[in-house]
Amino acid sequence: MSSAPSYRLALPLRASLNYNSIRIMSTNAAGLRSEESRALKERSMQSHEEPVITALKEMYSCSPKASTFNIYASDAVFHDPVGIAKGPKSIRAQFVGVSQIFPRAEIPKLRILESPPNVMSNTILIDQDVSYYRNPKSSPTKTLNSLLTITLDSDNQIKSHTEEWNHQKTISKDDGFLGMINEERKKLTANLTEVFVGKN
Template identity: 25%
Template sequence: MASRAQNLQDNYEPRPDPQSLTANKDPSQNSSTNVDYEPHPDQSIQITPERQNIIDCITKLYSGSASEEDMQVYAGEAIYDDPWSYCDTRYKIAGQWYGIPKVMASSKTLATEVVSNTDTQLAFKMKQEYTPRVVHFSKAVNSLVTLTLDGDGKVKYHKDMWNHKDYSHEGLGKVMKTLNGDYLTGITRPPKELCMAD
């Protein structure tokens, strides 16, 4: 990993505690790992309009907006980290989002719930319904999204967790995630303007 990306990771990677953030008071609603990633919008923490705009931009990207305007929520140097991809610039992150309209017939955010809001981090549960173009079978996925923000309110680290385990940045899994992040831009071709620093 390049020193620049390592510095970003060292300084901005969130380490959310899924159990404390998401466990339901009714144990029967939790998974076997004592987490409940099902969003409950009525229980969402109140946030400022600026913070809500960040979530709105992020969920529009998940839903296939492939928009330069929505991408401006990220700092020029930022990391995106999920089970499949590790991207260490805004341009590489755009490579992921610009791919959604190419592989999904539809992607819809069904619900969100803000579970944490601090000076530097914002965490929310999200239910996203994906319908691939190849097989028109819709599947809803629940996840915990944690964003680390810089002093300008830009996203520096975006972590999307699909289960209770945090991500390892070692071994073959990390290599595959990084390759996906590095090469997808060549296929999805996001606007070069997104390479520019803020």
């Protein structure tokens, strides 16, 4: 097994750590508090959203295909609590890295949520649970709940993909000095992942 660094390789393990020291308790990417986004009702998938949902399921079940990341626009940005990746190639590296460490992942819950009035019409909100397995025959190593905020462009490709664990915002460069430092760290780890994993 490669020892290449990857910010997403250990995310189910790192998620159990206390991130309160780097979390700003405010609104998430949907512009809501965590309890508000959790309370949103489920809605049916629209036809133009089907390729997006299919790709997300492939990525989060650790079974991405060569065509999976075609759903991203060339300037797409992926942002989660421990990394920022820009462009389909870099985003692909993050998710391929996970599949190299966790041979099995399941999505026991995936709800497409009704968007509140403050959310743009080209945005998809998803509440999901993902269970990651280091040993595919054992119990899950970690199950993560997260809010996915997906913004589409005019071609219905993903332009922005934000993952927030437990629907809670994590800091960015807009949150002062600590946020700036944390965002630069996340960019660095994502770039390292692309170097070591993205070429495979």
